[in-house]
Amino acid sequence: MAETVPAIAVRGVCKDFGGFEVLRDIDLDIAPGTTTCILGPSGSGKSTLLRCLNWLDAPSAGSIRIDGEPIGRIGTDKAARPMDRRALAAARTRIGMVFQHFALWPHLTVLGNVTEAPVHVLGRPRREAEAEGRSILARVGLAEKADMYPHTLSGGQKQRVAISRALAMRPRVILFDEPTSALDPEMVGEVLGVIRELAREGLTMVIVTHEMSFARDVADTIVFMEGGCIREVATPHDFFTAPRTDRAKGFILRGSSTPEPPLKKA
């Protein structure tokens, strides 16, 4: 472990929004080839941490390295200066992202969404990018949707397109921001199935999720957050059977990040 460079190294990351501390002094290493699930109650800072990893939210302090390369800020804390836009954009091409609400580009076809960044940002030949895009779409079961527009797809299909769009960049790591939270229950399975498959293939992934059983099943590492801090980092087995903190215990007992109103399902 000591010799491998972490896929993501987070050091001392803080984030405040107008005086409100959302993240406090976060340190975290993501080992290459692993799947990490970030769990925690709503408002614990999980999504903000994820969005800091590719600098969509700029941390107020601290540093992030992707494969050893800094993103967002260059230099040590005192002499740190922001990266210029071009360098930041280049750094981001190594990080795929899947959003809660898909964020597909509505004016492009499914294939257009998948090839947009490979062709225009990475400069891959269109023909090659399209062939690869079609094969990725086939892998997620959407080969026949390649030439449709996103609005014709179901939520589950849209999210699989969004995953394909991230894969097409051949990123070093893919970030998932609550990928199933906007889906109807019957579509959650198809999206989790695809992510599970990617985990098996050894892709490096960081997943913010509320799906506890999925996290238990697919993660190599569970990161439990609460109140803007990381409270536990553990294997799923240890986390779910022997949580070290009371907060994690309570969280697991509730079985969900958001306490459901009582009697909702009665």
Next chain:
Amino acid sequence: MNGFQVVWENRDVFLWGAGNTVSLVLGCLLLSLPLGVLAAVVLTEAAAPLRRLLAELVDLLRCVPFLLLAYVVYYGLPELGLRLDSWWAGLVSLTVYTTAYLAEIFRSAFRAVAKDNIEAAQAFGLSRSLLYRRIILPQVAITAAPMIGNQIITTIRDSALLMIITVQELTFAANFVSANHFTPFAPFAAAVGLYLLLSFLVEAGVRRMERVRMVRYG
């Protein structure tokens, strides 16, 4: 002689006038569409002093009656050493005026593009220029088409005022024929018909974009 016969016999005058109206409007669009986009980008992106200055200028232009602007360009500028013949003065005033309105249309259309769409583009490493060229403008071209169409029709109507600074456009032609033949109704009615025709063409373009929108956005 019947008024419509007069119009028919002077059809070359009408065609000349209509040709000038069309060339002025097309020339104006060729310039003001890209300028409007550029102005909207500045209004969206630029640092406060430049942005505010442009916003004030756009507001000012939208408050000025078009005819007054045409007067300033045609009669006023020569005093400052810039003499334009009437067609060019017409093109300049029409372009400046239309650009101000288009800048506002584009600016609000930019804001209407879904924020997560833009965020996704940033997350995938698209540069600012790619973001506008590949993500924002193609969406805006479709969603703002009805407003742009309205503006084009307004520009066509405004171009009629250019007869006052002696541009030989369609209204000028109708006025010329009616004055020379003492038959006001038919020449002006013919001009109205031609303006309608131009507006229908614009409307057809807008409907076409609307169909594209239906296919892509449902």
